Structure formats: structure tokens, C-alpha cells
Amino acid sequence: MTARNTVSTIVNPVGSMRVLSNREVSRLQDTSQKGLHRLFRQCALAILNCEQEGDDTEEIMEQFQDFDIRIVQEHRGLKLELINAPADAFVAGKLIRGVRENLFSVLRDILYVSSHITEDPRFTVESSTDITHLVFQILRHADAFITKQVPSIVVCWGGHSIARHEYEYTKKVGYQLGLRGMNICTGCGPGAMKGPMKGAYIGHAKQRISRGRFIGLTEPGIIAAESPNPIVNELVILPDIEKRLEAFVRLGHGITVFPGGPGTCEEILYILGILLNPANKDIPFPLVFTGPEAAKAYFEKIDEFIGNTLGEEAQSRYQIIIDDPLEVSRAMRSGLEQVTRFRRKHGDAYYFNWLLQIEQEFQAPFDPTHENMANLELNTQLPAHILAANLRRAMSGIVAGNIKEEGVTQIRAKGPYQLTGEPELMKQVDSLLQSFVEQHRMKLPGSHYEPCYEIKN
Numbered sequence: 001m002t003a004r005n006t007v008s009t010i011v012n013p014v015g016s017m018r019v020l021s022n023r024e025v026s027r028l029q030d031t032s033q034k035g036l037h038r039l040f041r042q043c044a045l046a047i048l049n050c051e052q053e054g055d056d057t058e059e060i061m062e063q064f065q066d067f068d069i070r071i072v073q074e075h076r077g078l079k080l081e082l083i084n085a086p087a088d089a090f091v092a093g094k095l096i097r098g099v100r101e102n103l104f105s106v107l108r109d110i111l112y113v114s115s116h117i118t119e120d121p122r123f124t125v126e127s128s129t130d131i132t133h134l135v136f137q138i139l140r141h142a143d144a145f146i147t148k149q150v151p152s153i154v155v156c157w158g159g160h161s162i163a164r165h166e167y168e169y170t171k172k173v174g175y176q177l178g179l180r181g182m183n184i185c186t187g188c189g190p191g192a193m194k195g196p197m198k199g200a201y202i203g204h205a206k207q208r209i210s211r212g213r214f215i216g217l218t219e220p221g222i223i224a225a226e227s228p229n230p231i232v233n234e235l236v237i238l239p240d241i242e243k244r245l246e247a248f249v250r251l252g253h254g255i256t257v258f259p260g261g262p263g264t265c266e267e268i269l270y271i272l273g274i275l276l277n278p279a280n281k282d283i284p285f286p287l288v289f290t291g292p293e294a295a296k297a298y299f300e301k302i303d304e305f306i307g308n309t310l311g312e313e314a315q316s317r318y319q320i321i322i323d324d325p326l327e328v329s330r331a332m333r334s335g336l337e338q339v340t341r342f343r344r345k346h347g348d349a350y351y352f353n354w355l356l357q358i359e360q361e362f363q364a365p366f367d368p369t370h371e372n373m374a375n376l377e378l379n380t381q382l383p384a385h386i387l388a389a390n391l392r393r394a395m396s397g398i399v400a401g402n403i404k405e406e407g408v409t410q411i412r413a414k415g416p417y418q419l420t421g422e423p424e425l426m427k428q429v430d431s432l433l434q435s436f437v438e439q440h441r442m443k444l445p446g447s448h449y450e451p452c453y454e455i456k457n
């Protein structure tokens with residue numbers, strides 16, 4: 001394995017996280033199973049390793065086995081001691097400013113989530129209201145809300161494993177969105193998460209927008225595989241994929257979807273499942289699928305899958321725009337104007353979508369064990385939004401088996417996940433997943449892919 005250059009140093013705080021209690025320090029330094037040190041170390045390494053693009057969490061951890069991070073507690077505040085950190089995160093011996101900001105964002109969110117989930121007896125994952133309240137609190141604690149700003153946040157979803165021409169297209173779309181004053185929110189990683197931010201950054205520069213927002217929402221289980229890209233200037237770490245997805249649709253005002261793999265499919269199923277809920281029928285939420293001409297077949301396959309599984313009503317909730325960044329920006333601008341009028345009329349906040357109803361099926365954390373994956377109810381007799389929830393869980397499990405440390409470990413020990421269900425539906429699922437494999441959307445280009453799943457009728 002190639003040796004990596006490392007740096008050991010002391011880092012001063014930046015942002016709001018400047019002091020810690022003795023109890024918080026103890027939890028962050030606790031290396032036991034209940035302690036936070038392992039999680040803190042893994043997320044910190046992902047931040048510091050952001051110059052390298054990869055999707056293998058174990059490989060990253062293996063390359064920097066001797067990396068460690070410690071709290072230096074002083075009466076005047078705190079500092080972080082970095083031991084054998086990736087040298088690419090430093091310039092002239094100093095930690096890059098954006099990396100330093102993200103590092104302390106990790107510290108802020110890990111501690112806050114720990115105190116509000118692990119230690120707060122008032123919180124219960126069985127309560128839909130409690131979960132939404134927690135998402136709200138995490139975002140508020142991260143200063144993600146600008147209360148009087150009209151809707152302008154466009155969530156961009158898409159794969160980290162995309163072809164170069166698809167990446168260039170995401171930049172063109174981001175540029176058109178940025179020219180029209182829209183801010184970008186993504187999963188913060190490479191590929192279709194980086195491209196729109198990069199394009200919008202140039203668009204903002206041309207319009208002399210100096211405080212453009214480039215929001216990255218991630219989770220501990222995936223951050224090492226999708227380290228924050230350099231454009232992110234607001235990083236928030238949610239405790240799991242379900243709360244991360246809810247944060248996207250509560251904070252964002254519209255969604256643009258680029259080509260991707262099972263993770264992108266999971267996101268599509270999530271938002272469609274929510275929009276198919278009868279309670280959300282009249283709530284405007286612009287949703288655009290887009291890509292270059294070469295991605296036309298990809299979206300035709302996605303559209304076919306949605307039509308055959310969730311029906312025409314689901315297809316009516318989005319529009320597909322191929323190879324036209326300008327039209328995407330116009331459609332999103334028009335959609336955001338509808339959102340603004342609706343929220344003004346109904347007294348809903350601009351900064352958090354309170355009126356959107358999200359059921360427990362979309363909020364409860366799904367643990368992708370072999371047993372849970374095999375027991376998923378997959379048949380078209382279910383209400384469309386419930387079927388979408390279960391299909392979303394199936395895709396979430398495949399993402400875990402592909403790149404999340406715990407999921408990869410389970411697959412290695414027990415073999416592929418077994419997915420069963422209604423025969424015709426399972427044929428649709430198998431066909432879609434096979435198309436992802438053939439288009440190299442399961443792993444980064446050049447990586448050999450061993451399926452972490454098997455489809456059983």
C-alpha cells in the first residue's frame with residue numbers, strides 16, 4: 001500500500017464550537033463501544049481526507065491507521081490535536097480554512113446529536129413529531145436557517161460515481177441556477193454533489209453574490225465514502241440516512257436529480273413516497289430529473305420503473321428535462337415562485353417545510369441486516385407511498401452493502417442480501433439494479449463491483 005504523507009499539529013477552533021464541558025470531552029475521548037471517539041475519529045478523517053476521492057471506507061481507515069484526534073482542554077477554550085493527519089489538508093503547514101470549519105462542524109453535530117438522542121429521555125424514535133423536531137433542532141443548532149430569505153435552496157441529488165460528461169453537465173445546471181440567485185444543497189460528496197456547487201459558485205461570482213450558500217448534509221455512516229467537497233461552506237451531519245433525507249426536504253425548496261445509482265434511486269423513492277401521501281397532494285414541491293443527452297436512456301429506465309411500480313400519479317409529480325440546463329433553471333425558478341406564494345398564503349415558514357407530512361415509514365431508522373432486508377414487504381397491493389417506503393429501504397440496504405463500513409462487514413460475513421417479493425415487481429427491481437451495474441453506477445469508475453444483493457422471486 002502506498003505510504004501517505006501526514007502532519008501532526010494543534011488546531012484552534014473556528015465557528016461557534018469553542019468550549020466543551022469536562023463531560024463532553026470524556027465522551028469524545030471514550031474509546032469504549034458507548035463512547036464517541038471512534039465515530040469522531042472516522043468523521044474527522046473523512047473531512048481531512050477530502051482531497052482524495054474514493055468510496056471505500058475501510059480502505060481510507062486502513063491507509064491512515066495511525067491517525068488520531070484528541071481534545072486539548074484549556075481554561076480559555078478547546079483545541080484539537082491532530083496526529084498523523086493527511087498532509088493534503090494543509091497548506092504551508094496550516095490547515096485549510098474550509099477544512100478547519102468542517103472539522104469543528106463535525107464536533108458540533110456529533111456532540112449535539114449524542115446529547116439529544118442518547119441522553120435525553122424525552123426523545124423517542126417512535127414519535128414522528130419528535131423526529132421532525134430533532135431534525136429541526138440539529139439544523140437550527142448548525143445555524144442553517146435564514147428566517148426572512150424567500151425560498152431559494154435547490155437540493156441536488158445524484159451519484160458520486162458518474163461519467164465525466166455527466167459531471168460537466170451538473171456544473172452547467174449549477175451555473176444557470178447560480179446566475180438566478182439560487183443556493184445549492186447536496187449530499188456534499190464528489191460527482192453530482194460537487195458539480196452543481198462548482199457551477200453555481202461561478203454563477204454567484206458573476207452576479208457578485210458574496211454570501212452564496214453551499215450546504216452539505218451527510219451522515220456518519222457515509223461521510224468517509226463521500227467526503228465533503230471543497231465548495232461546501234455549511235456542513236451538517238445528521239445521525240442517519242432517514243433524518244438526512246428529511247433534512248433535505250424540510251430545508252430545501254425544490255429538488256433537481258442527476259444520474260446516479262441506488263443511493264439516488266433511494267432519494268427519488270423517498271421524495272415520491274412523501275409527495276404521494278394524500279396529505280401532501282396540494283403542496284408545491286418542484287422536482288426535476290435532468291442529465292445530458294447520453295443520460296436519456298437512464299432516465300427513461302427510471303421513469304419506466306416508477307410507472308410500473310408506483311403508477312402514473314407518481315410520474316406526474318416530476319418532469320424530465322434532457323440536455324437543457326437553461327430550461328432546468330427556468331423550471332426550478334418557476335417552481336420556487338409557487339412555493340413562495342403557497343407558504344406566504346398558508347403562513348408556513350420559508351426556512352423549514354412544516355406543512356409537509358412525513359409518515360413514520362419514512363422516518364424510522366432502517367437497519368439493513370440480512371433478516372430485515374429479506375423481510376421487506378415488496379408487492380404492488382400496498383398503497384403507492386408505502387411501497388415507495390419499502391423500495392427505499394431496499395435501496396438503502398444496497399447502499400450500505402456497497403460502501404458503509406457496517407454493511408460491507410455484514411456482506412463479507414454472511415454473503416449477499418436476499419430480496420424477495422411479488423415476482424413481476426422483483427423483475428422490475430432486478431432490471432433497474434442490473435442497469436446500474438452495467439452503467440458502472442455502483443462503484444467509482446474502474447472499481448470492480450461484486451453485487452451485495454440477490455433478487456429472489
